Amino acid sequence: MEKLKKYVSVRDEDQFYHQGAVELLVFNFLLILTILTIWLFKNHRFRFLHETGGAMLYGLVMGLIIRYATKAPDVESGTVYECEKLKSGPPTLLINITNQVYEYQYKREISHHNVNGHQGNAMLQKMTFDPSIFFNILLPPIIFHAGYSLKKRHFFRNLGSILTYAFLGTAISCIVIGLIMYGFVKAMVHIGQLKGWEFHFTDCLFFGSLMSATDPVTVLAIFHELHVDTDLYTLLFGESVLNDAVAIVLTYSISIYSPKENPNAFDAAAFFQSVGNFLGIFAGSFAMGSSYAVVTALISFMHLTKFTKLCEFPMLETGLFFLLSWSAFLSAEAAGLTGIVAVLFCGVTQAHYTYNNLSPDSKMRTKQLFEFMNFLAENVIFCYMGLALFTFQNHLFSPLFIFGAFVAVFVARACNIYPLSFLLNLGRKQKIPRTFQHMMMFSGLRGAIAFALAIRDTESQPKQMMFTTALLIVFFTVWVFGGGTTPMLTWLQIRVGIDPDEDLKTEAASQSASNLDKNTTKAESAWLFRIWYGFDHKYLKPILTHTGPPLTTTLPAWCNPVAKLLTSPSAYGDQPKDDDTDCIIDNDELTENYESSAHIPVPAQDRTGSTQATGKEDIHEGDLGLGGYKLQLEHTADQPQMNSLA
């Protein structure tokens, strides 16, 4: 290395090219360390510090080194220059310094109080990267992977509860944190800690919404490893995935809530506009994400007579899949919606439709690719969070605010889980036991999303205080609660080592044994999506995938010409191939639900139709393979007559 040193960047210009290499190398080094640590931990079955906690710890140490071991701050910077001629900040500034023109690029506006915080340590500045990299590059693969690997079967079984926790729970959490923080802020103003600051109730709500994004990635990883009860796993997973989306849109809606006159007074118009924004953005992002996935499904399904199918080129297929999914995110962002929500629902839809059309090779490729990207992105984010504690230059530690935030976060989590669980248990036949509620309470870790939302805006002093506080809460919850998961599971005596498929079979068996007694528990949220499911199975799946019955059997007779056009020839010739086992079991389950819920008053015609069209067919499709098709054809003969009666 001594010898090589002499080749180091002889000219200025060369130094420029090596720019970025050192910073990337630091992250690479941290990730390599993390991987080696994970390997070590896996060998020793060590679960008190999870990989994310480890990554954060390494980031912390590296941040410490960078902060105190790199060169002293540059004297030059920190000085503010005057320029009378300039009226506003142009995106690119050309400046003449000692007869040489330099180009400067606009970075951001700085409040006067932050000027001194600029220590001018170039290394520190480089290590604190642009939040847009976070949002455009690192978060999408994580969220997409969550949607793509969603266990639909268990998810839909608990859909009602998950939606309740995600929407109502997050709103409760946001309001509770906002209220408590407002109390603390009032107290701080009272003792004179926030002199000259503007700190409104909306700021407190903003903090509440960003702190409401839970990220139990550590807990879920341990659950997955220990095979914890599937219902508990699904409740937590579903809640955390949707909750992120809700919290992001909520934060955005609150940040654009701007009452005209008194910022502390309640402005009904502005409030309803915010609610409208929330619904509009959520629905828009959902539509954007799903439509990209539908386009992908259509392309991968496309079967023109002269064309080889796309699935014969797994590389192209994977590439297209990857690019279209990412485009869902980027389009949503570009259109002013939230990309995270779009990419989440894109992932869910891709898994539901496109996945069935992919070649076996692409199925594995996409799974592995997103798994890998998720792994890298997650660890980069946690490393970065560790780094940020020492490299971020405008921290604002306020003990009272931090204390208040800790109190608020836990109270809010309790106000979310316990009352909602109580309400849900009134409706659920299969109650959420007390131990599960405690575990869910315990699993309210804060992670990447909360951090990302907080780092987006660190310009004003209140926002800096929020960022510092959010970072500390992330550290605390990841290390303490993440590390405490295994002891907590033992203490609460929650059963582990469950094979989810085995679990389902047992339940299915017990169901058929005591049919009337237990089956209704399964139908818990069936009414929520029964109509959707029938529509999906009869129309969407045949149009978008190779699975499901041919359209000719599901559409009324007079639609036959259209149906023939839309159905791929392979749908007639081949056996219905549904590689998504989740779905098959889902179908079986649903069939049972249909049979047991036959006493619910639905229009007779409708009921018979749907039982025949989806219920029985599904059983054959799943269990008998080729045999199923024969039966479907028999149905086709009956169906049009029944429809014409209506």
Added chain:
Amino acid sequence: MEKLKKYVSVRDEDQFYHQGAVELLVFNFLLILTILTIWLFKNHRFRFLHETGGAMLYGLVMGLIIRYATKAPDVESGTVYECEKLKSGPPTLLINITNQVYEYQYKREISHHNVNGHQGNAMLQKMTFDPSIFFNILLPPIIFHAGYSLKKRHFFRNLGSILTYAFLGTAISCIVIGLIMYGFVKAMVHIGQLKGWEFHFTDCLFFGSLMSATDPVTVLAIFHELHVDTDLYTLLFGESVLNDAVAIVLTYSISIYSPKENPNAFDAAAFFQSVGNFLGIFAGSFAMGSSYAVVTALISFMHLTKFTKLCEFPMLETGLFFLLSWSAFLSAEAAGLTGIVAVLFCGVTQAHYTYNNLSPDSKMRTKQLFEFMNFLAENVIFCYMGLALFTFQNHLFSPLFIFGAFVAVFVARACNIYPLSFLLNLGRKQKIPRTFQHMMMFSGLRGAIAFALAIRDTESQPKQMMFTTALLIVFFTVWVFGGGTTPMLTWLQIRVGIDPDEDLKTEAASQSASNLDKNTTKAESAWLFRIWYGFDHKYLKPILTHTGPPLTTTLPAWCNPVAKLLTSPSAYGDQPKDDDTDCIIDNDELTENYESSAHIPVPAQDRTGSTQATGKEDIHEGDLGLGGYKLQLEHTADQPQMNSLA
């Protein structure tokens, strides 16, 4: 979409977050178009425009749209502001504009003549991304993939010729282009086109070195598809891979060649310093790349008693493999070496050692991951080249220079291929036929590397002229020569549709038939690496991988304790598993070489030893599997005695 528009970035701050999304979306869109085009072309077996040419075309059209359809240039920019207090350009500039502090980040130094070129079109500026992204993110996967997928068997068979073309050929090409361009520059000065410019011979050589980097990716893709003669494929592939590395280091060495006094006079000291730089950087980068690969091999090979092997966690293994390979690049860059060279040899070494240690799952994962990254990066680069023609803001078109460059590039290619082929044919038993030479001449496309080297520095006027010229040459060669490959193959009557393995078997058969006559052709470059091969097979492979004989059999008797320590227990128990078929056939070949080259005067002891230790064992290893091991044990019994005789 109309409805959603109203949510678009209500506040400034929000606009900031969506930054980058639009630009990324443009690239995504171009890539999606490219993939769909490739699919279309594959269906119609259309080979007149390759995917890279298509990507470039789409980029061109998009560049045209961005240039002329986006908003008019901002009046504000283009103005140079004065700041007397500043003495030099600080990395971060804080500036007070109308009582608000803005932070600006240093981008670059601008020559006075470029100031007007700054039209201030924000979109154009955003689309021309930082060259460091090119070098740190896009190029490494392409180069690594080239090294990782190198067909070692054919590569080593033609090693001598490939090295000649890569080193000597590139040097010739560089000097010839430099001389011709110097003539044209003199002519331009004479007619008064370059008034007030500094344009030295070293600048011409600089242009020569960057234009010497050939990138026949299009040609090779078509060769691969048509199964063109393997020797021709290997010659071209090997040349282009190594040639890139040579051209990059050459460009760097020339750029730091700075004679003290007269820049046009020959300065012996500076010249030898440049040559020294070239050798030092090349050797340093080679060492850096290989050592990272060796570390990866060691980690993946590591087998501590209490530890599960890393290969039981394919995800971690793939992650580590990916990160360490990328680190090889970044470390070399950070140390002032050339990362491209490092990552190339890292790829070769990873394929040679680490690949054998990976779990089957990781083998496929790494292959697919790098294949995918290569595909994406390549198409991004070609799209970007298309974009750059219209979005780059400081083009300098000089018809005479461009004409000169076209002449120079073709003359230089001819001076490279024909004389060197003639010389090589003097030594080669299996001549490089005239048609192959014509094809190699024709395949001298310029691509990503030439572009990347040219875009690194576009500050001075000569450099801008070079960049514009290089871009046009890339366009011309990719479209015309890339598209003309298939007709050219037909015209030259080069045989296609050859199965490389079949090819080898036929040759092997003909070899054993006429042993004395033909075998020496195979040994063409065997002497180059025979010693290396023996060393590698006997010592490195056993230490670094699970393949090869146990160290106890290859090391002398007195080394046995050390050998036992270093050999993994599995090496004794398992059968030698060498999944790298390339290698196995390589071994067979080499064995034949050994047998046939027995008349070459080598020390008798050495010869017998190596024939027994590597030659015969290899045959068994490759052909008999388990049986091979038994024979190795017999050798083990003999070996120490033979060694002790020496």
